[in-house]
Amino acid sequence: METIDINKQIAAINKRTVAAQRMAEDAIVKMGGLDEALSVLYLATRILEDAKFIRETEGKD
Numbered sequence: 001m002e003t004i005d006i007n008k009q010i011a012a013i014n015k016r017t018v019a020a021q022r023m024a025e026d027a028i029v030k031m032g033g034l035d036e037a038l039s040v041l042y043l044a045t046r047i048l049e050d051a052k053f054i055r056e057t058e059g060k061d
Helices: 004-032 034-056
Strands: none
Touching: 004 034
């Protein structure tokens, strides 16, 4: 059974949290407001979800 290193998991979560916060702040500044930033981040999320789906289903016929 694989041992889970909780400290590594926490560090990875923190790294992703910081990256997400920076992306959100950047989107707010560049788009000029919270609503506009939310719209852009929602669209980006959909695009990434679609790309992940395509990657996971590629070659599965």
